[in-house]
Amino acid sequence: MDRIEFSVNGRQYSVGADVDSDVSLNDYLRNVLNLRGTKYMCQEGGCGACIVAVTTVDQFGNKRTFSVNSCLVSITSCEGWEVTTVEGIGGRGRYHRVQKTLAEYNGSQCGYCSPGWVMSMYSLLEANNYKLTKDEIEKSFGSNTCRCTGYRPILDAFKSFAKDVPDIEDLSLCKDKACSSKYDDWCFIEEKTIEDKIKQINLKDGNVWYRVYKIEDVFEVIKTKGTNPYMLINGNTGKGVFPILRYPKILIDISSIDELKTYYIDQNLVIGAGMSITNVMDLFKEISEKKEEFKYLKKMYEHLELVAHIPVRNIGTVGGNLMLKHKHPIFPSDIFLLFEAVSATIAIRNDKEIVEMDLQKFLSTDMSGKILTEIKLPPLSSNYHFVSFKIMPRSQNAPAQINAAFLYELDRVKETVLSSTIVIGGLSVKFVHAQKTEDYLRGKKLFTNETLQAALRVLEKEIIVKEMKGYSKAEYRKKCALGLFYKVRKGSE
Structure with a gap:
């Protein structure tokens, strides 16, 4: 019987028919593994008390670490993840440098939010090879909430990890980064040796979870299950905005479809709908500096910095954001706004054909049996x-x-x-x-x-x-x- 396998603090675990559809990573850590250092509060991905670090292999084949809100992530979405909680980075007698620094700067008052702050900073440092500016650290503060309003000592503590010496008010950012670009005109995904067979898990509450690896797999599942209601799941961060009171019978995890995470430039910049907002932001910043006709992407990057916060952007996708706008027209999607302003088009695929359309037509399109696969952004002249x-x-x-x-x-x-x-x-x-x-x-x-x-x-x-x-x-x-x-x-x- 298929199971979802992952590790927590270096120990292997798996889940299958023993969990319900609505069991989150936070539920599993606290109630099954008894790792209660990871807190919960809003259950909407807004307060940051639940943040943990995740290490996994990205679409380029590189191992990367990032933060996630464990309250938003379904435990069945954690296939292949290496999850690290606050207990995993340090405890009595072996505290991590981030924990020690927060204490030394008196950055903890009631202490309830402290594990989330620690894991947010730990993930940020790991993701950036411990090379951060004070500006980057301050911008990350949207990921967490301290209800004791102790932000100044927390900020002072975390700024001590910055590599630039002046305070942010006097900061002139250095753009010379000692790293090579990972973005070229084309992104090729190397063939992987991992299993690509559809995983099927009959959950405890009677719903069925499928983990698919190709776009064709999505249509195969939909065709097999007929009229049963279904839901495509990637980052699942949308439930923080519009709570899911009851999951449909069929749940299809599309987060492992690499085809949805690619991009290329022919005349347009074409990005996969499954790219995370974080990866799209990095891509926009890189390409805007290289290509004059896509210079406007720098403005989009700056706007996207105001969308949600880092853990949400790490797993929330551009396609998922647009689908949230499609389902809930009242949702003030910044991604829809930006893409519509430059007359971007999208590609929608069913089991027979691919149709390209503008975003306004997309809002009124019946998406049953279809999947959003690509977004095309046009080049713009200096005029x-x-x-x-x-x-x-x-x-x-x-x-x-x-x-x-x-x-x-x-x-x-x-x-x-x-x-x-x-x-x-x-x-x-x-x-x-x-x-x-x-x-x-x-x-x-x-x-x-x-x-x-x-x-x-x-x-x-x-x-x-x-x-x-x-x-x-x-x-x-x-x-x-x-x-x-x-x-x-x-x-x-």
Whole structure:
């Protein structure tokens, strides 16, 4: 009988028919292995109390370590993982350097969040070969919450691991990294020797878990199981935003399909829908520095730094984020926003054909029996100006109240608008594009007060804003959207 095999702190374990669909890695660590140093609180991947380190082999064949929220990860998703908990890095008489440093800086008050902080920092150091800047450390703080508000001593403790000496306020980042690029125009996946036979596990609660290794396997499972409801699972981080109260009968783990994690550049940059947000960010940063026509990807990278936090981005995928938007149109997906602004297209595959479509059509497409496989991002000339914004209730780890992306194509003297794309999220389910404003701006000189005032009037009339649960007042969001339009125009002068 098939089982999912993994290790925890160097010891081998396996699960199969003895677990239910909703058993998380956190549940297993605490309730089965009695490793209660890993805490839990929000069960939504927001507080960081549950963070553990995972080491596995990536699609390039390299061994890498990263942090995950154990409350979000299904235990049946841990195939081949080497999981390390706070007990695994050190304890009495053998504390790890991160633990010692946190204590020496008085970074622990009630102590409940401390294991999560330790494992977050440990994972970050391991992932970066212990070469971090203070800026990178501070940006990682969105992954954890200290309800005693003891952030300053925690930050001081962890900044002591940084390789740059000045404080962040005086920091001028060095871009000379002693590492070779792992991103070329093509990414080839070497043939692996691991077993590629579909794993089937009849879970304790009557549901069935499949682990597949090829896209064709997905359709084989769907065809075999007929009308039974099913769910494709990769990082499963979406349940932190929209809780899953009951899992469907058929659960298909697609995280081992390497075909979904590749990328290539022909004319477009084509990325696999199964690439993690972290890997996509690294790819965007690398390619933006190499290729002038993809320079706008640096702006996307900076925006993606505001999406969720590091453990979520480590296993959450771009395809999963788009599917969350597809299922819950109210979701203010930053990835949808960014890709729609540059007119990205996606590839959707069923058992017979591959169909390419734009993202707005995707939102109304029935995805039953289909899988999102690729996203295509176009090259843009230097005549294009791209900018995006995310307005949120705090500086890190928060969904957007309003997000917006603007793409202007200007003439050679960079005055007259040849075309424009204005995408604003967080206003209402129905509103995506400010099409009337886009049409008005065509042929106009962007940097005149007359154009600005007239365009603002057009935009104010066409945007649709609704009161939505969990969002700021509609009037505030409307004014904010108008303010962002004004801001991007002024910032382009």
